[in-house]
Amino acid sequence: MKAYDVKKGNVVEHNGTVYQVRDIDRSSPQGRGGNVRFRFTMYSVPGGNKTDASFDGDDDLAEVELLRRQASFSYKDGDAFVFMDDEDFTPYPLDPAMVGDGAGYITDGLSGCYVQLIDDAPVALQLPQTVTLEVVETPPELKGGTATKRPKPARLSTGIEIQVPEYIGNGERVLVNTTSGEFSGRAD
Numbered sequence: 001m002k003a004y005d006v007k008k009g010n011v012v013e014h015n016g017t018v019y020q021v022r023d024i025d026r027s028s029p030q031g032r033g034g035n036v037r038f039r040f041t042m043y044s045v046p047g048g049n050k051t052d053a054s055f056d057g058d059d060d061l062a063e064v065e066l067l068r069r070q071a072s073f074s075y076k077d078g079d080a081f082v083f084m085d086d087e088d089f090t091p092y093p094l095d096p097a098m099v100g101d102g103a104g105y106i107t108d109g110l111s112g113c114y115v116q117l118i119d120d121a122p123v124a125l126q127l128p129q130t131v132t133l134e135v136v137e138t139p140p141e142l143k144g145g146t147a148t149k150r151p152k153p154a155r156l157s158t159g160i161e162i163q164v165p166e167y168i169g170n171g172e173r174v175l176v177n178t179t180s181g182e183f184s185g186r187a188d
Helices: 096-105
Strands: 011-014 017-027 037-044 050-056 067-077 080-085 091-094 113-118 121-126 130-137 151-156 161-165 173-177 183-186
Touching (some): 067 091, 080 113, 151 173
Antiparallel strands (some): 011 017, 037 050, 067 113, 173 183
């Protein structure tokens, strides 16, 4: 496939590594006869290592067939996270390197996840946009704290720390954006 045909989410092979394209910048040079350049922000599959690469519009890239299966978190087997396919109940064990920073968002029965497969082997995990987690430790609210918008640190049930508004207390359930790792609102 040509570089100008690549869309966000496509999986391509570059320098012997498989990457998923997350962002595309298109630049057209000023003046006559300039080639359009494409700058791709790509993440390796598996691993999730970020790479930026530039291509001319007519450069060839090998497309890789990536299958996405909707799955729910089932249990932890040693270090591996085991996800169960929502349709045919196939277990997909993912090691911590495949899950990466997403491990801090995984809770019992988490649904809405997608396991990415190449040749029927799980290679990566795509989490839902937001997950619900419980605040287990955060400093108490200060008097007059609602007048100013100062965030405070909060440790969540999975062990990760995020910044939350001052009115959030211990035991509350909050929505966390899995892409940015930021507070997205109260749950329930």
